[in-house]
Amino acid sequence: MLPEFLDDRLGHDDRDMVKSHLETCETCTRELESLQMAVAMLHRVPIVPAPRSFAIRNVATERVSIFDPQRLRWLRPATAVVTVLLLVVLAIDFLQVLPLGMESADGGVATEEPRFVPVPTSEQGEQMFQFSEPAESPPVAESPPVGTSVTVEKCVAESHYFEEDDTMRDTGSAWALDAPTSGWPLRQIEIALAVVVFSMVAVLAFTRRRRRSWSK
């Protein structure tokens, strides 16, 4: 009750009770006086006038609305998360935990994903597919043995026209076009994540610099 007595927050009854107790209790009286001393010291602390006006300027608020540090509070942890993700992808790529590119039906690995262009057939009207010409067509050596890597150039050299599904299998080729792509495009993911991380860091740095200049 002493603190409330000190701040004059007691009702009449409680106040009278504390007063009568203080008349007989030296310990409580000393406690009260010492607390009154501390409070009196604090009451003498002056209110210092603000050194300048903190009025909001038009320019400042406009800038704040674009790069609002409060709104961008999520950016720092998000940058950390994306950076960690990038590092994980880089590590996976480095260790080659996940397969790259396309795996052939017999276990061979295509070094480049074949590209198909639709070629309409004149009579049947069926949709046909053809390998497109690569940018550079180096001379192709003999076909590799079954079970080794098969390149797009090989297919071009053989000049096969395949139907979307069946023809490929009918040719008895070593690799099936409709085999699902089991590898992850790690390179593209790495590049995308790197760009995102770079952008986030740039925004963070810019926001931090702007915030400093606004508070001056």
Next chain:
Amino acid sequence: MQEHELIKRSQDGDIEAFNQLVEHYQNQVYNIALRMLGSPETAEDATQDTFLSAYRAIGKFKGGSFKAWILRIAANACYDKMRAARRTHATSLDMILEESPEFPLNDNEESPEDYALRQELGRLLTDGLARLPEDQRLAVILCDIQGLSYEEISQVTRSSLGTVKSRLNRGRTRLRDILLQHQELLPPKFRHNR
């Protein structure tokens, strides 16, 4: 113009109206920041942050005590500054003791000796406040320096009345103990109190 009208106009995007509110509260906000943080420069930053945050968030103000609302933002800005200081391995106490502002105590009738004692006492109070835990320091500053009621402090700190009383009592007791360790600096009537 009434405060509620200024708030309404501020919510409609009127910067001039908001700046009138700033003018009205900036001394109080600055002084709370100064006593919480100790450093005038950091207090200026915290004050600026307070009003920028308030301007951005004024649309969310749903009524009640605007003073409590703005002081709550100020208190949060101070906590942010103290956290930032801790991240740079500097405690708020270090910050205060390194950049201790002039801390005069109001006293019109004093001798040169008393003036020197007053300066020392000011430093002692600064030191004592800095040694309080942050929540107790805020309660003591709001109540005994800014003169807020328990209810207002409860709104500012978003804590119960019981918590406010407890923090205030513990803060005052701790500060009292610090002051009593330097009785030679206290005014004569407060010496030999224990």
